[in-house]
Amino acid sequence: MSPDTSSAPLLELRQLSVDIGQGASAVRVVRDVSLTVRRGEAVALVGESGSGKSMTAFAVMRLFPTPQARVAGGQVLLAGEDLTALDAAALRQVRGARVGMVFQDPTSYLDPLVQVGKQIAEPLRAHGRTEGLQARVVELLDLMELPRAAQVARQYPHELSGGMRQRVLIAAALALQPALLIADEPTTALDVTVQSGILKLLVRLRRELQLGILLITHDLGVVAETCQQVNVMYAGEIVERRPVVPLFEQPLHPYTQGLLGSMLSPASRAHALFSIPGGVPAAGRWPTGCRFHPRCPIAQPGVCDVVEPQLVQRLGGEDRCHFGGEPVALHAWEKQE
Numbered sequence: 001m002s003p004d005t006s007s008a009p010l011l012e013l014r015q016l017s018v019d020i021g022q023g024a025s026a027v028r029v030v031r032d033v034s035l036t037v038r039r040g041e042a043v044a045l046v047g048e049s050g051s052g053k054s055m056t057a058f059a060v061m062r063l064f065p066t067p068q069a070r071v072a073g074g075q076v077l078l079a080g081e082d083l084t085a086l087d088a089a090a091l092r093q094v095r096g097a098r099v100g101m102v103f104q105d106p107t108s109y110l111d112p113l114v115q116v117g118k119q120i121a122e123p124l125r126a127h128g129r130t131e132g133l134q135a136r137v138v139e140l141l142d143l144m145e146l147p148r149a150a151q152v153a154r155q156y157p158h159e160l161s162g163g164m165r166q167r168v169l170i171a172a173a174l175a176l177q178p179a180l181l182i183a184d185e186p187t188t189a190l191d192v193t194v195q196s197g198i199l200k201l202l203v204r205l206r207r208e209l210q211l212g213i214l215l216i217t218h219d220l221g222v223v224a225e226t227c228q229q230v231n232v233m234y235a236g237e238i239v240e241r242r243p244v245v246p247l248f249e250q251p252l253h254p255y256t257q258g259l260l261g262s263m264l265s266p267a268s269r270a271h272a273l274f275s276i277p278g279g280v281p282a283a284g285r286w287p288t289g290c291r292f293h294p295r296c297p298i299a300q301p302g303v304c305d306v307v308e309p310q311l312v313q314r315l316g317g318e319d320r321c322h323f324g325g326e327p328v329a330l331h332a333w334e335k336q337e
């Protein structure tokens with residue numbers, strides 16, 4: 001089935017901002033992020049560590065890892081309903097039932113003392129279902145392509161491989177048939193062959209269940225295998241947003257070009273052309289003008305260090321660069337080192 005892109009967005013972030021801390025000491029870690037996920041569509045949020053991807057994902061369900069973090073502005077629309085207006089109890093009803101979530105390290109989200117089948121059934125119980133739990137668990141494990149599902153349901157987490165544990169967590173996330181899955185680095189902790197199996201599973205689930213997926217990753221290889229739309233994030237902002245094929249064929253923002261050049265070659269998984277020099281600035285210590293300018297080989301003094309670029313529509317997407325579309329030569333990155 002092809003994605004149903006005619007329907008209203010399943011998830012729409014509108015000018016979403018996240019702060020850590022209050023008042024004068026508040027640090028804005030996510031600024032005015034807008035993005036859309038439709039049913040049957042996988043949308044990537046990609047960028048280096050510290051760019052604000054996870055904070056954006058946590059903001060959807062207000063499940064922040066730190067109590068100091070809060071949604072500071074904007075809207076989170078789920079099928080048109082603004083989740084930022086819901087109180088904690090109403091939001092709990094949405095979690096699991098309408099939005100499933102999986103994270104990087106499956107081990108830390110599973111109770112080592114409880115059989116995995118019981119853990120998959122937990123969201124069903126929490127939402128009041130008491131009948132047919134075992135059959136539903138086996139059905140879910142089958143859907144996750146785990147052989148001998150009934151037997152796996154009786155096993156404990158330590159008896160399963162990392163890839164199997166992640167499949168168990170995806171099963172639990174989808175137990176209540178949510179329309180949206182948020183997956184934050186779901187394969188980062190797994191080795192490459194296991195990673196590829198999980199990505200194929202996500203692609204199949206997206207197609208068969210018409211699932212919308214928001215996939216958070218630092219790895220453009222993962223994006224290429226899985227997603228239709230890509231949002232590139234840097235220093236708390238979206239810097240480029242385009243469908244996956246044009247993004248890979250002709251990246252417009254120098255940061256996207258840098259990320260692509262620093263990807264491991266798919267053939268060898270070994271040699272990247274280079275790595276982008278420097279690192280993402282600490283939250284709140286954003287450079288003036290374009291936040292990427294200190295690392296950018298084509299930054300122009302007097303422009304990029306002074307004027308904040310806005311997202312501009314270009315070539316079927318958007319990018320935030322005063323000189324967007326200018327190809328950055330390989331040697332220009334090397335000179336930056």
Ligand SMILES: Nc1ncnc2c1ncn2[C@@H]1O[C@H](COP(=O)(O)OP(=O)(O)OP(=O)(O)O)[C@@H](O)[C@H]1O
Nearest residue numbers: 020029048049050051052053054055056066282283
């Ligand atoms: N618990 C916390 N307390 C204070 N600041 C935090 C906390 N967690 C994250 N941050 C800051 O918020 C900013 C965004 O972090 P976030 O985790 O969203 O980035 P990310 O792109 O998802 O990176 P990673 O892949 O490493 O998780 C970073 O500057 C980070 O230092």
